[in-house]
Amino acid sequence: MSTNELIIPKKDSKLYMSFMYVTYISLLVGGLMGLLQTLVRSGKYTLPFNIDYYTILTVHGVILGLVLTTFFIIGFQFSLMGKTVGMTDKQRKVAWLAFWVMVVGTVMAAITILVGEASVLYTFYAPLRAHPAFYFGLAFVIVGSWIAAFVNFRQLYVWKKAHKGEKSPLLAFMVIINMLMWFIASLGVASAVIIQFIPWSLGYAETINVLLSRTLFWYFGHPLVYFWLLPAYMAWYAIIPKIIGGKLFSDSLARLAFILLLLFSIPVGFHHQLTEPGIDPTWKFIQVVLTFMVIIPSLMTAFSIFATFEETGRRKGYQSLFGWFKKLPWKDVRFLAPFIGMVAFIPGGAGGIVNASYQMNALIHNTIWVTGHFHLTAATTVILTFFGITYWLVPHLTGRRLTPKLNKLGIIQTYIWTIGMTIMSTSMHIQGLLGGPRRSNFSEYAGGEQVATWISYQVSQAVGGTILFIGIILMVYIFIQLTFFAPRGVEEFPIAQESDNAQPAPKFLENWYLWIGITIALILFAYTIPVFDILKHSPPGSIPFDWPIGR
Amino acid sequence: MHLHKYEKIWLTFGVGSLALFLAIIGFAAFWKGTHPQSHIEVIDPQNVQAHESFKPENLGLHEVADGKYIFNIVASAFNYDMGVDADGVPVKTIRVPKGSTVLYQITTIDVVHGFNVAGTNVNMMVEPGHISRFETVMKNTGEFTIVCNEYCGIGHHLMYGTVEVYE
Amino acid sequence: MGKGTSKQQQASHSDSEVSFKGTFIAVMLVGVFILVSWFGLYALFLSR
Numbered sequence: 001m002s003t004n005e006l007i008i009p010k011k012d013s014k015l016y017m018s019f020m021y022v023t024y025i026s027l028l029v030g031g032l033m034g035l036l037q038t039l040v041r042s043g044k045y046t047l048p049f050n051i052d053y054y055t056i057l058t059v060h061g062v063i064l065g066l067v068l069t070t071f072f073i074i075g076f077q078f079s080l081m082g083k084t085v086g087m088t089d090k091q092r093k094v095a096w097l098a099f100w101v102m103v104v105g106t107v108m109a110a111i112t113i114l115v116g117e118a119s120v121l122y123t124f125y126a127p128l129r130a131h132p133a134f135y136f137g138l139a140f141v142i143v144g145s146w147i148a149a150f151v152n153f154r155q156l157y158v159w160k161k162a163h164k165g166e167k168s169p170l171l172a173f174m175v176i177i178n179m180l181m182w183f184i185a186s187l188g189v190a191s192a193v194i195i196q197f198i199p200w201s202l203g204y205a206e207t208i209n210v211l212l213s214r215t216l217f218w219y220f221g222h223p224l225v226y227f228w229l230l231p232a233y234m235a236w237y238a239i240i241p242k243i244i245g246g247k248l249f250s251d252s253l254a255r256l257a258f259i260l261l262l263l264f265s266i267p268v269g270f271h272h273q274l275t276e277p278g279i280d281p282t283w284k285f286i287q288v289v290l291t292f293m294v295i296i297p298s299l300m301t302a303f304s305i306f307a308t309f310e311e312t313g314r315r316k317g318y319q320s321l322f323g324w325f326k327k328l329p330w331k332d333v334r335f336l337a338p339f340i341g342m343v344a345f346i347p348g349g350a351g352g353i354v355n356a357s358y359q360m361n362a363l364i365h366n367t368i369w370v371t372g373h374f375h376l377t378a379a380t381t382v383i384l385t386f387f388g389i390t391y392w393l394v395p396h397l398t399g400r401r402l403t404p405k406l407n408k409l410g411i412i413q414t415y416i417w418t419i420g421m422t423i424m425s426t427s428m429h430i431q432g433l434l435g436g437p438r439r440s441n442f443s444e445y446a447g448g449e450q451v452a453t454w455i456s457y458q459v460s461q462a463v464g465g466t467i468l469f470i471g472i473i474l475m476v477y478i479f480i481q482l483t484f485f486a487p488r489g490v491e492e493f494p495i496a497q498e499s500d501n502a503q504p505a506p507k508f509l510e511n512w513y514l515w516i517g518i519t520i521a522l523i524l525f526a527y528t529i530p531v532f533d534i535l536k537h538s539p540p541g542s543i544p545f546d547w548p549i550g551r
Numbered sequence: 552m553h554l555h556k557y558e559k560i561w562l563t564f565g566v567g568s569l570a571l572f573l574a575i576i577g578f579a580a581f582w583k584g585t586h587p588q589s590h591i592e593v594i595d596p597q598n599v600q601a602h603e604s605f606k607p608e609n610l611g612l613h614e615v616a617d618g619k620y621i622f623n624i625v626a627s628a629f630n631y632d633m634g635v636d637a638d639g640v641p642v643k644t645i646r647v648p649k650g651s652t653v654l655y656q657i658t659t660i661d662v663v664h665g666f667n668v669a670g671t672n673v674n675m676m677v678e679p680g681h682i683s684r685f686e687t688v689m690k691n692t693g694e695f696t697i698v699c700n701e702y703c704g705i706g707h708h709l710m711y712g713t714v715e716v717y718e
Numbered sequence: 719m720g721k722g723t724s725k726q727q728q729a730s731h732s733d734s735e736v737s738f739k740g741t742f743i744a745v746m747l748v749g750v751f752i753l754v755s756w757f758g759l760y761a762l763f764l765s766r
Binding site for chain 1: 552553554555557558561562565566569572573576577579580581585586587588589590591592593594595596597628629643644661662663665667669670671672673674675676677678679680681682683684693694695696698699700701702703704705706707708709711712713
């Protein structure tokens with residue numbers, strides 16, 4: 001069965017590209033902050049103009065973790081929906097509204113942070129209080145993303161009505177799963193921001209329930225990282241096979257993996273709160289078990305990807321045990337960048353299992369191991385895949401071509417990224433195991449051998465960070481070339497097809513009521529009793545604190 | 552839906568490994584009692600002195616039995632109050648012999664802090680209104696830096712102390 | 719481009735025709751890596 005691929009009209013391209021502009025501006029700004037952080041932490045550099053380290057850190061986290069990712073993902077997903085199920089004029093108008101609401105929110109939050117009124121880091125833990133404009137900005141970004149989600153839902157609904165009895169295109173199905181997860185999860189952080197933080201930051205509420213706000217944040221915080229990962233999985237399952245000249249390994253298994261990710265990404269937030277005092281240990285353990293369930297679809301993904309490679313290679317006639325592997329298109333950056341992303345997910349995933357392992361969490365909690373961990377998962381696996389997508393998506397949208405020269409630059413960029421991140425992330429992992437804390441300005445603490453060792457690893461992180469920044473400049477250069485200067489032409493939008501005789505997907509895979517129902521049931525199971533406990537046993541609330549963040 | 556024979560073996564192996572990890576940590580938790588800290592006890596962050604453990608005179612290290620210690624700390628931005636010594640100087644280093652059992656009890660009077668005796672398994676979030684409590688045997692000798700590992704403001708990196716474990 | 723006669727296509731869904739031996743070895747290596755790192759770190763946790 002072949003999916004109908006639509007042509008993306010110019011009006012739609014403009015919309016998708018707008019999200020890409022914000023993405024790459026964010027990459028440059030956020031990346032520069034990252035570079036400065038690693039330099040400061042080496043102990044050999046101080047920030048000019050009395051800029052505070054934690055302001056820079058907040059910009060880095062918010063701009064890269066929340067802004068870059070959300071804009072890229074929503075833009076990319078709109079393009080997938082446009083390509084597979086189409087976009088009406090009305091939907092496009094509403095999508096623009098989503099874009100502008102998100103931009104307004106981003107600008108509000110960014111200005112508040114830059115003037116030093118919101119050095120609360122991207123987790124904004126109470127009772128540190130930022131300026132209300134920061135929380136309003138966040139609320140706008142979230143609401144904007146919801147508008148985008150509902151446009152996506154509508155797009156599939158309209159398509160389904162016109163294609164009665166047909167299964168939805170795989171990529172559209174995946175987008176809907178991701179946006180459903182995002183919507184259900186961000187209800188948590190939105191209620192924390194709107195019900196708790198905003199009235200409290202404005203002075204209407206005197207105190208805030210700290211543990212409740214943290215629990216609502218982490219109810220959102222873990223699905224957040226899956227919201228980043230799922231678009232990478234979309235590319236791995238449904239786009240990479242086409243790039244390497246193959247077909248989908250299994251449409252049904254891909255759908256099943258995404259359903260499992262929807263079910264088990266959300267009821268697991270306590271694994272970020274394992275060392276907190278106010279949560280019952282049994283409920284922590286229950287959520288650890290649920291966390292382990294969300295590893296299963298990733299195990300399935302690992303098999304699918306290797307199998308796609310092997311099947312493709314063998315059909316081309318490479319019959320030796322690993323001949324198919326050697327013959328992968330290593331010189332095609334659209335493949336190479338995501339491939340290195342996949343490789344990074346092996347240590348990234350293994351580290352994640354350790355992090356979630358209940359009492360073992362004490363080994364690494366809030367050490368810089370965690371920073372090293374998500375620079376593998378988010379800043380390598382996800383970002384290199386996003387770069388890999390950029391190489392064909394941007395020229396496809398701008399009517400240009402990825403020239404051999406730009407392809408080569410992309411390959412160089414990929415290697416620079418790999419080298420820089422290997423150095424930085426490895427030294428973060430080691431320093432973390434030695435107890436070095438994350439989210440900390442340069443400090444010699446009480447001195448001594450332990451601290452001296454930490455600092456030596458911070459020096460290597462600065463080396464890695466510098467290499468990564470060179471990679472960022474190169475990537476932004478490539479983006480500008482692909483957007484404005486590359487020669488005119490047609491770049492393929494690669495979507496893999498099913499084999500002609502693939503088995504039909506079981507109907508229950510698209511039973512949305514069933515999956516949403518189970519998702520909600522699991523959330524209620526994992527959270528009802530502990531949240532009730534938190535409310536019942538809550539201590540006196542916390543008054544706001546402004547001075548610790550220099551307000 | 553069709554699962555290839557090898558995929559079945561792989562998933563069985565993978566899920567089996569996960570089950571094994573869960574069995575090990577579950578056994579350690581529910582049979583051996585090695586939970587992460589989860590004390591649930593609450594306190595008024597504006598009046599922590601009302602609690603016996605956090606009265607100014609009870610802060611710092613106290614030997615309660617042979618080889619058994621209690622270590623009470625009050626965190627605030629940007630300091631750990633570990634009591635004062637005989638001369639009235641704030642304590643920044645505590646010393647315990649190797650193999651002693653130490654019960655760490657800590658709370659905060661303002662924002663969220665971290666409390667990590669770096670290089671040991673003493674690693675806790677410290678949140679206003681809650682008491683963080685963790686008992687452990689100090690198995691290894693050495694100087695361990697106490698660091699605040701949750702962001703608490705612009706002086707976050709200046710919050711520290713030392714635990715010295717001697718032979 | 720992976721296109722063949724329908725007979726060859728049939729093979730993609732029977733265990734005998736296209737071999738996934740390489741895939742199997744690759745994923746098992748991933749599994750071993752996960753096991754080794756987890757037990758290594760669990761040992762470190764116990765030693766502290």
